[in-house]
Amino acid sequence: MGKPDFLRLNLSPRCGAKTRSGSPCRSPAVSGRTRCRMHGGAKGSGAPKGAANGNYRHGTFTCEAIESQRAIRRLIQQAKSMLTRLA
Incomplete structure (x- = not known):
C-alpha cells in the first residue's frame, strides 16, 4: 500500500x-x-512577449531586434578582420 x-x-x-x-x-x-x-x-506564467506586454515601448529591446543587432555586429567584425588580412 x-x-x-x-x-x-x-x-x-x-x-x-x-x-x-x-x-x-x-x-x-x-x-x-x-x-x-x-x-x-x-504553465503560462510570466510576462507576454512583445507588444502584448504592458511595458512595451518601441521594440528596440525585443528578442528579434537584439538578434539582428548581433548579426550586424558579427558582419562588421568579419569585414574588419577581412580588411586587416588584406592590408
Missing part, C-alpha cells in the same frame, strides 16, 4: 523562492520545476 497523501506532500520538494518576509516559500514545487504555482511554476 502506498504512503499516505500527507506524508507524500511533506516529502515533496519545496519552492525555491523567498517570500516578502525573507523566509523561503513553503509551498510544494510544481512537478518538473523548482517553483510553486504562485512563484512562476504554473
Whole structure:
C-alpha cells in the first residue's frame, strides 16, 4: 500500500523562492520545476512577449531586434578582420 497523501506532500520538494518576509516559500514545487504555482511554476506564467506586454515601448529591446543587432555586429567584425588580412 502506498504512503499516505500527507506524508507524500511533506516529502515533496519545496519552492525555491523567498517570500516578502525573507523566509523561503513553503509551498510544494510544481512537478518538473523548482517553483510553486504562485512563484512562476504554473504553465503560462510570466510576462507576454512583445507588444502584448504592458511595458512595451518601441521594440528596440525585443528578442528579434537584439538578434539582428548581433548579426550586424558579427558582419562588421568579419569585414574588419577581412580588411586587416588584406592590408
